[in-house]
Amino acid sequence: AQSVTQLGSHVSVSEGALVLLRCNYSSSVPPYLFWYVQYPNQGLQLLLKYTTGATLVKGINGFEAEFKKSETSFHLTKPSAHMSDAAEYFCAVSERLGDYKLSFGAGTTVTVRA
Amino acid sequence: ETGVTQSPTHLIKTRGQQVTLRCSSQSGHNTVSWYQQALGQGPQFIFQYYREEENGRGNFPPRFSGLQFPNYSSELNVNALELDDSALYLCASSPGQGEQFFGPGTRLTVL
Numbered sequence: 175a176q177s178v179t180q181l182g183s184h185v186s187v188s189e190g191a192l193v194l195l196r197c198n199y200s201s202s203v204p205p206y207l208f209w210y211v212q213y214p215n216q217g218l219q220l221l222l223k224y225t226t227g228a229t230l231v232k233g234i235n236g237f238e239a240e241f242k243k244s245e246t247s248f249h250l251t252k253p254s255a256h257m258s259d260a261a262e263y264f265c266a267v268s269e270r271l272g273d274y275k276l277s278f279g280a281g282t283t284v285t286v287r288a
Numbered sequence: 289e290t291g292v293t294q295s296p297t298h299l300i301k302t303r304g305q306q307v308t309l310r311c312s313s314q315s316g317h318n319t320v321s322w323y324q325q326a327l328g329q330g331p332q333f334i335f336q337y338y339r340e341e342e343n344g345r346g347n348f349p350p351r352f353s354g355l356q357f358p359n360y361s362s363e364l365n366v367n368a369l370e371l372d373d374s375a376l377y378l379c380a381s382s383p384g385q386g387e388q389f390f391g392p393g394t395r396l397t398v399l
Contacts, residue, residue, distance in 0.1 A: 218390040278330030
């Protein structure tokens with residue numbers, strides 16, 4: 175069984191400040207981990223993914239995430255928030271790439287203050 | 289290269305009706321997955337199709353059914369619609385072992 179818990183349903187940051195979104199996972203096998211972003215009335219866009227290898231993963235739009243097996247965490251960060259980062263962010267876990275279901279967290283809404 | 293497309297964009301149905309949602313997968317992708325995203329929640333896995341066969345199913349009742357066609361496009365059918373079926377329905381395609389690419393979704397409202 176696999177599941178994801180996202181801590182904090184809503185995060186508000188100032189433009190230029192650090193963005194930190196928290197994700198903890200549960201998986202009975204080595205996990206594949208993902209962060210997706212969803213803008214209003216749109217589908218999901220992949221920000222980054224962890225499969226194997228390097229635990230610090232860099233994605234699009236300046237985001238990165240670190241896989242910490244000992245903490246079962248995959249937190250997403252961006253050093254300096256931009257107004258365009260306002261969106262909903264979902265963490266997801268899977269047992270395989272592609273031919274297996276993704277299990278999503280409930281999402282975190284990010285608001286960026288000018 | 290055309291991405292994942294879904295139709296229609298929006299639709300409104302009444303309780304008890306049936307609905308068919310459509311998804312065209314990205315070129316070269318043979319796996320299609322469907323997800324239901326209720327308002328304010330994360331997407332929930334409905335089922336997946338690989339080369340026209342169901343390849344896994346989430347915790348959804350049998351009135352949710354699907355098809356995948358030889359060109360790997362797919363349909364999601366929902367019978368006997370209930371109010372709680374109101375949601376954004378997302379389709380994702382993948383090239384077997386690759387990552388899933390999502391379409392823009394179909395917003396279903398059940399009155």
